[in-house]
Amino acid sequence: MLVSRRGGQSERKGEEGVGGGGEGREGGKGRKGREEGGKCRRGRMPKKPTKYDKLLVAAIDFGTTYSGYAFSFKHEFENDPLKVSANTWTAGSRSLVSLKTPTTVLFEPCGKFFSFGYEAEDKYSELAEEDEHEGWYYFRRFKMTLFDKKTFQRRLKLKDINNKEMEALKVFSSAIGYLKKHLMKTLNNRATGVQDSDIHWVLTVPAIWNDSAKQFMREAAEQAGIDHEQLSIALEPEAASLYCMHIPVEKASGDQDHAFGAFSAGSKYLVLDCGGGTVDITVHEVQKDKTLKELDKASGGAWGGTMVDESYKQMLIKIVGSEVMTEFQTKATSDFVDMFREFETKKRTIKHDTNTKITIKIPISLVEKFQEIYDEDIKDVIDQTKFAGKLSWVGDKCRMTADIMKNLFIMTAEYILEHVKDLMQHKECKGLDKIVMVGGFSESPILQHLIRSTFEEQGMRIIIPPESGLAVLKGAVIFGHSPKTVKTRIAKFTYGLASSLPFDPNVHPESKKRMFGKEARCMDIFSKHVTKGSSMNIEEFQSEESYSVVTADQTAMTLKVYTSPEENPKFVTDEGCELLGRIEVDMSDLTGGKDRKVICKMSFAGTELEVEAEEVNTKKITRVKLNFLL
Numbered sequence: 001m002l003v004s005r006r007g008g009q010s011e012r013k014g015e016e017g018v019g020g021g022g023e024g025r026e027g028g029k030g031r032k033g034r035e036e037g038g039k040c041r042r043g044r045m046p047k048k049p050t051k052y053d054k055l056l057v058a059a060i061d062f063g064t065t066y067s068g069y070a071f072s073f074k075h076e077f078e079n080d081p082l083k084v085s086a087n088t089w090t091a092g093s094r095s096l097v098s099l100k101t102p103t104t105v106l107f108e109p110c111g112k113f114f115s116f117g118y119e120a121e122d123k124y125s126e127l128a129e130e131d132e133h134e135g136w137y138y139f140r141r142f143k144m145t146l147f148d149k150k151t152f153q154r155r156l157k158l159k160d161i162n163n164k165e166m167e168a169l170k171v172f173s174s175a176i177g178y179l180k181k182h183l184m185k186t187l188n189n190r191a192t193g194v195q196d197s198d199i200h201w202v203l204t205v206p207a208i209w210n211d212s213a214k215q216f217m218r219e220a221a222e223q224a225g226i227d228h229e230q231l232s233i234a235l236e237p238e239a240a241s242l243y244c245m246h247i248p249v250e251k252a253s254g255d256q257d258h259a260f261g262a263f264s265a266g267s268k269y270l271v272l273d274c275g276g277g278t279v280d281i282t283v284h285e286v287q288k289d290k291t292l293k294e295l296d297k298a299s300g301g302a303w304g305g306t307m308v309d310e311s312y313k314q315m316l317i318k319i320v321g322s323e324v325m326t327e328f329q330t331k332a333t334s335d336f337v338d339m340f341r342e343f344e345t346k347k348r349t350i351k352h353d354t355n356t357k358i359t360i361k362i363p364i365s366l367v368e369k370f371q372e373i374y375d376e377d378i379k380d381v382i383d384q385t386k387f388a389g390k391l392s393w394v395g396d397k398c399r400m401t402a403d404i405m406k407n408l409f410i411m412t413a414e415y416i417l418e419h420v421k422d423l424m425q426h427k428e429c430k431g432l433d434k435i436v437m438v439g440g441f442s443e444s445p446i447l448q449h450l451i452r453s454t455f456e457e458q459g460m461r462i463i464i465p466p467e468s469g470l471a472v473l474k475g476a477v478i479f480g481h482s483p484k485t486v487k488t489r490i491a492k493f494t495y496g497l498a499s500s501l502p503f504d505p506n507v508h509p510e511s512k513k514r515m516f517g518k519e520a521r522c523m524d525i526f527s528k529h530v531t532k533g534s535s536m537n538i539e540e541f542q543s544e545e546s547y548s549v550v551t552a553d554q555t556a557m558t559l560k561v562y563t564s565p566e567e568n569p570k571f572v573t574d575e576g577c578e579l580l581g582r583i584e585v586d587m588s589d590l591t592g593g594k595d596r597k598v599i600c601k602m603s604f605a606g607t608e609l610e611v612e613a614e615e616v617n618t619k620k621i622t623r624v625k626l627n628f629l630l
Contacts, residue, residue, distance in 0.1 A: 057480030064277030109135035125334030207298035243475030
């Protein structure tokens, strides 16, 4: 199952090359694409309805800390793109109302899904109070498991708050399934008459996630009952950017922070999407036709609001010790969750110019657990730490100076500031004069101040849209109605196929030499289709290349697709190269012998990689969305 690369549009014009086929590194199994005989001619068949023709677009924003859904009908979008309905969630035991619900999932001891969000938190608290929570599975803030993993296995396991394991796909799909059912119930209660088949679903993912993570989320959604033909994946900062583009000038109400009339043709701006788990950054330029062009590849890191939470947790550990904190988290889980809910409230309201002491309520059970294990007075312990004179802890109240609270933000903010400063130096960002802050963490007054004080003096305008925490969710609905608004993206990696060329002892290493009869060939050549950093028009296929068989009696061809972090990789075995998947092409028609070839093209439309391979003699086309999961 070998392939041979030809010249054509490749960089090695005139050379008869061979692709590496089955000779490259083994990796994930490719899903077989559907084969279509011949090419469709325009006008012969009526246009088949697509997901973009659906009555309603429903978006699910699956966040690290909070999740939610929103929707709008097609006619509503045409009249007013910003007319998007979002659900209101209520925490029954706390009378707390919000437009998102915690990303928390609860399973029964038998492994059956029980509840999600505030319901899950309240039920688990109830179980814990009655000491009946043993054996239940309680997952919170688990989305970050998918961050920065190069490859995934479908049987990836997640650990719950008490280190009990369950398959990640089951946890994610259960959460998405709950949100889907909740939306369908909402539509039914409104007597809309909308059926599942009438909906175009949009699921948001961070732009900095790799292809494996995106596919994992797609499969989780499909497992939750969302048909793959009705599902789109939206990149979070792109969705936020679309939302901001549609906010009219009058929404500004005289506030310069909300002056979105600045998004005229030629405007360049940076979208700083600060969520709970990740900070996701893209740089866009508005085109004359109001579409968006990505100027620099998406970037960011795990510097979201949960990093501040971790700093808070580590501060407490310095006082009570890791053993106490572990026991507290395991034995008093509901109090542990309440402690961070209390901190979340303070985190969103504390201002940079606050000078008075800050009081945070901490469950008395944490102090009791400390005294149970160490039999010491917590005041005496604090006096022996760097917090002496700056922090007091009596009963269920902890009072600290404003500086201690602000310092919890410093490490997180420094990562963000340094990364944005570095981006500003890229040639692609020349002329950039606006930073748009979106995401839940962007609502923090301290983070807003740090961004302003750092970049406004450099001539940057800092724009914070109304409801910045919902910008991604509402923008995802807009994306579902108008997916072609984003016209170009920047390739984060170099993409290509494993190939081979006639062996040249002056150029190729002996280790790559392989004999085919009397012919020597160099295997594992990286046949490049897309170069890292290049601009890709998402409506077009990228760099068409042709490949031919190695032997006259070859009946199948295997095309192996690789990525590389380098612009010009030589071999698919170079450090950093990753096998994405394989495409099996039927070559059973032996007419033409060794002259038989396949034309291969790649497309990045819809945020996911699709590869098309056409067998030239038979005109058969094989299309696949690559399988990135092992």
